[in-house]
Amino acid sequence: MSPVPSGSAAVPRTSTDGGAGPLLRGWREQRRVSQLELALRAGSSARHISFIETGRSRPSEEMVLRLAEHLDVPVRERNALLLAAGYAPRYAETPIDDPSMDALREGMERLIQGYEPYPALVVDARYDVLAANRGVALLLDGVTDRLLVPPLNAMRLTLHPEGLAPRIRNLRTWRDHLLAQMDRQIALRRSEPLRALYEEVAAYPVPDRDAEVDDEPLGPAPHFALPMRIEHEGRVLSFISSISTFNTPMDVTVAELAIETFLPADPATGKYLHALHA
Structure with a gap:
């Protein structure tokens, strides 16, 4: 059996070597959203989204969270995006028996x-x-x-x-x-x-x-x-x-x-x- 079940969408890679840009691009492509559509949702421009994805522009912490929200990125993965962009994780992971x-x-x-x-x-x-x-x-x-x-x-x-x-x-x-x-x-x-x-x-x-x-x-x-x-x-x-x-x-x-x-x-x-x- 293939490591990824047939029919699964490609999931963005976890590597943060290239910053948050490649991860955000992976989520955007998985959600089948264009740069322009994402920009309109997030109150930005397609040019700025392109610069973020290619690493030419470092997104602010607020922008990372805003894009993650509009791309419906799971909470755990939002922490990964923040780390990749150079920020501290926003969401705790508290044990259920705490x-x-x-x-x-x-x-x-x-x-x-x-x-x-x-x-x-x-x-x-x-x-x-x-x-x-x-x-x-x-x-x-x-x-x-x-x-x-x-x-x-x-x-x-x-x-x-x-x-x-x-x-x-x-x-x-x-x-x-x-x-x-x-x-x-x-x-x-x-x-x-x-x-x-x-x-x-x-x-x-x-x-x-x-x-x-x-x-x-x-x-x-x-x-x-x-x-x-x-x-x-x-x-x-x-x-x-x-x-x-x-x-x-x-x-x-x-x-x-x-x-x-x-x-x-x-x-x-x-x-x-x-x-x-x-």
């Missing part, structure tokens, strides 16, 4: 508990599970113990042949969805651990066809979103996943957190979960 994160952790715990009986969990940029509610335990029924040793990884738990995979009725379709999601993240972030995880889970065995293809009684899938259909104690439960992130984060750790919730995709699933919860 006392200053107490309020954040407590808020996330309350949030995912509020989704019960529906499964909800918090993951970091590598899809390691940082918190999960009791609804997630229902999905983990039958998963081998070695996959449940912390840190749990959501992608590994889902796609591993000793994880959820054998019980997912539309495994091929759901797997394609998850791999495409990781593919987009790799294109957005420079993360060797994430790339290694992609290569690992993409290599897991997968059936020639989904089990539900020949199983008409399962009913039609909702047209508005792709469901995950999973067996549990002789039933097939259907979930739609939703991912939330923090708005305007000022910390790298917070910027890379995601809260994933699994909502019932049909009335039968919702009724069953509420009955178990009661």
